[in-house]
Structure formats: structure tokens, C-alpha cells
Amino acid sequence: MELQTTVHRDLPALRDLAEQWQSLHETSGTANPFTGPDWALPWLERFADGTRDEPFVVEVRSGERLVGVAPLYVRSVARGLARALQPVGTGAVWVGPYELPGLLTAAGLERDATRAVVARLCEEQASWDWAHLLLGGGSAAPWLEPEWLPDWSFTVLQRRLRANVWLDLTVEDVFAGRRNLKESFRRARNRLTRDLGADGWAVTRTTDPAEVGAALGRLASLHGSRAGLRDGRPVHADVLEDTRVLDLLHDVVGRMARRKAVSVYELRLEGVVEAALLVLHTDTASYSSISGVAERGWPYSAVTHLQSVAVEDARAAGHRVFDLSCGPNQAKLRWSDQVRTATEFTLVGPRRRSRAAHLAVAGHGVWASYGEARRAHRS
Structure with a gap:
């Protein structure tokens, strides 16, 4: 299926997209409340206004029909020496209630739309050094397939899992x-x-x-x-x-x-x-x-x-679903033993500088992930 992609880097264009984006969220059948514009736009307005970090939202269409939205932003890291693409809602300002940001895709087009997003990111490699993508969680394709990459100069890494307990209401x-x-x-x-x-x-x-x-x-x-x-x-x-x-x-x-x-x-x-x-x-x-x-x-x-x-x-x-939020623990597992996971992948760009910068930042990222986990276990 041939899909067309557009990258939005400014807030006015995203506000224009909001009505169609919300309609896609409602018709997609997603159980994830965080993939619509109600969460992404307020976050971008506050934390990615273009002074240091800026929006990088990928729109996917099949003809005139909107079939996918990837709410991302470009974040300056390593004191401005590198640029990371990551999901809206993640980053220096830890927003506890914004738990599961991810891609939104039309029902039945999860894999095709996600592949189109990955292809566009690779085309825009000059804008970033590495990109974090959160897939699954009831709102997108479950895996980033290496075959989607244009060539093997890009590298895909599994970064971490996010899991949540859920009840089957059917x-x-x-x-x-x-x-x-x-x-x-x-x-x-x-x-x-x-x-x-x-x-x-x-x-x-x-x-x-x-x-x-x-x-x-x-x-x-x-x-x-x-x-x-x-x-x-x-x-x-x-x-x-x-x-x-x-x-x-x-x-x-x-x-x-x-x-x-x-x-x-x-x-x-x-x-x-x-x-x-x-x-x-x-x-x-x-x-x-x-x-x-x-x-x-x-x-x-x-x-x-x-x-x-x-x-x-x-x-x-x-x-059909009642979700008990991210972070399975004893209290939540009393309700159900059904656990749904979303996988966060890192796509590292092909430039030698990008690979070196990612390796340098990854060690700090381990410590940051530890701190985030410590906070999550207490929420």
C-alpha cells in the first residue's frame, strides 16, 4: 500500500490537524487514551516551543484519508551536541500521568502506517542522531521490523518495555x-x-x-x-x-x-x-x-x-478493556494476571558521529531510566 507522509514542525499546523487526528483516535478502536491530540498538543505547547526542542510530528495518509500520526519531538541532548527524536510526553519534564505515548494508526493499517513513519524518519536522518519509538500498547504495530530500514547503515535496538495490567470486560x-x-x-x-x-x-x-x-x-x-x-x-x-x-x-x-x-x-x-x-x-x-x-x-x-x-x-x-495503568505490582495483579506490553525501540542514524554520541549518552540513559523506575514504583 502506498502511503504519503508529512512532517509537521510547527504548532499552527498541528492545531489545524487536531480535528482529523481526534477523529482517527475515535475510529481507530484504540484502548490507549494518550495517542490523541488532547495529550500531545498541550504538551508540545509547553515543552517544545522551538526555543530548544521542537515538534516533529509525522502525519500518514492514504490519499485524502488520515491513517496515522506519530507524535514526536526533536530534543537537544548532550549539551547540544546531539539531537534525539522521542515520543511527546517523554524527556526532561517527567509527566507521571502521561504514561503511554505512542503512534496512532487506523485499524487494519497498523503495520503499513508504522512502516511509513519509519521510512520517513530515515529520509529525515539529517534532523536527528537517534530516534525512540514506542510500539504496541494497543495503538500501533507491535514490533519495529529491521526490513523496514532502507539499508543496514541504520541500527535498531530494543530499549525497554512498558507493561500494564488490564481487565477483559467482554x-x-x-x-x-x-x-x-x-x-x-x-x-x-x-x-x-x-x-x-x-x-x-x-x-x-x-x-x-x-x-x-x-x-x-x-x-x-x-x-x-x-x-x-x-x-x-x-x-x-x-x-x-x-x-x-x-x-x-x-x-x-x-x-x-x-x-x-x-x-x-x-x-x-x-x-x-x-x-x-x-x-x-x-x-x-x-x-x-x-x-x-x-x-x-x-x-x-x-x-x-x-x-x-x-x-x-x-x-x-x-x-471492552479496563486498564490499570503502567507498572504491574501486587495491588494491580490482584485484579488480573493479564499484562499488555509496549516496546520502546531506538533507531540510531548511520553517521559515525551519531553512533558515537548515542554510545556516550546511553550510559547516562541507564541511570536516568533507573531514576524513572524509582519514581514509577512510588506512584
Whole structure:
């Protein structure tokens, strides 16, 4: 199949593309909420304005039809001695909630569109020294095939995996064989009613664009409170501590709310919000994002209870997947043993200078990946 590609390096052109990009996101059937313009454009506007880093978004078309978008940007690295292409949402500003950026492709054209992106990157080799591409994760071809390269002067390396636990909502009993999990749901409800009475607690779901901003503000405060809980409870980092990240999230959630693609669940105890959960939606899936809980809500397994409500709402909406976010751990694997992976590849350019610079930076990258993993394990 002959596909045409265009590289966009400025924000006005990307804003013009946004409507078609969003339409492709909705019709692609993707379960990944991070591959549409709602996440990429606000990030680029804040962190790739052209002063040092700049957009490098590849558009793929079949005739007039948009069939793929690769949201990338060019990042200056090694004190300006090299340039790396990498997914929007990654880099020096670690945006915890922006977990799985990747390529967006039309259903049935995952491999062809991804191959077209790789071919265009190779044509544009003068613009970068190496490129990071995240494939899979429910939104693109699962692998970067070496045969897609124009010649063997390019080098493909596997960089790392990203994994997330997910629930299959198409089965009759989502929690089959998860007796302990079902029991925890029941105990949480019973304890809430015993301690507070049937009218003393409630779960609310906010989707109204006029109200989502305030709900997100309460969630951010509770997220910070959760990070401060100790006494043997799992350590969590406050991924919203950086005000730039919180500002970005408010923008993204506001955009998604206008399309009814986001929900904020809150547990109220005697009228006071003591726990909250952000859930992102595509046409086929729901994605459990950041959460927060105060000291008072902790004994009631508050976040787990909110997630159980969100699962039921996702099933009622006809969603096929409920995603428990990146980073399998004991708490998430209680829900399901199904783990989906996305693979990040590095494509190193053919120039000797590019290869040397990548080798020099790779060692530092190992340390950076270690730091990122340390943060992720606490979120």
C-alpha cells in the first residue's frame, strides 16, 4: 500500500490537524487514551516551543484519508551536541500521568502506517542522531521490523518495555477466580455502612466540563496527601508536585471533559471528599489514572472501591478493556494476571558521529531510566 507522509514542525499546523487526528483516535478502536491530540498538543505547547526542542510530528495518509500520526519531538541532548527524536510526553519534564505515548494508526493499517513513519524518519536522518519509538500498547504495530530500514547503515535496538495490567470486560464474570478481590469489595462497602450508616457515605462521578476542574483540584490535593502517608503503607511519589505537570493535566482533562472522555470518581465520607480517582476513556476502553486518598479514607480500601465502581461503569458503557495503568505490582495483579506490553525501540542514524554520541549518552540513559523506575514504583 502506498502511503504519503508529512512532517509537521510547527504548532499552527498541528492545531489545524487536531480535528482529523481526534477523529482517527475515535475510529481507530484504540484502548490507549494518550495517542490523541488532547495529550500531545498541550504538551508540545509547553515543552517544545522551538526555543530548544521542537515538534516533529509525522502525519500518514492514504490519499485524502488520515491513517496515522506519530507524535514526536526533536530534543537537544548532550549539551547540544546531539539531537534525539522521542515520543511527546517523554524527556526532561517527567509527566507521571502521561504514561503511554505512542503512534496512532487506523485499524487494519497498523503495520503499513508504522512502516511509513519509519521510512520517513530515515529520509529525515539529517534532523536527528537517534530516534525512540514506542510500539504496541494497543495503538500501533507491535514490533519495529529491521526490513523496514532502507539499508543496514541504520541500527535498531530494543530499549525497554512498558507493561500494564488490564481487565477483559467482554467476559461474563470479570473477576472470575478473584475471590479475595470480590471479598475486599464487599468488606469495604460493609465497613463504610457500619461506621457511617447507609447515608453517611457516597461515591460520586464527575464528568461535567464545568465541574471537572474543581474535582481534579481536590484529587491533586488528595494525591499529595497520599504521598505523605507512612506507617508501613506503600510509598507513593507525588507526581503532581511539579506545578508544570499539574497545569498540563488541568488543560488535558479540560479538553477531554468537553468530549465526555474523562471521569473523576470521589468517595465522600459525611460529605467530605476523602479519596478520588481519575479515569480516562476512549470509545473502547477506560484507563485508571492517578488517585489520591486522605488518612481517613485509607482503612476503607478507598481507591480499590472507586476502581470497582469505575469497572462497572465501563462495562455499562460497552467498553471492552479496563486498564490499570503502567507498572504491574501486587495491588494491580490482584485484579488480573493479564499484562499488555509496549516496546520502546531506538533507531540510531548511520553517521559515525551519531553512533558515537548515542554510545556516550546511553550510559547516562541507564541511570536516568533507573531514576524513572524509582519514581514509577512510588506512584
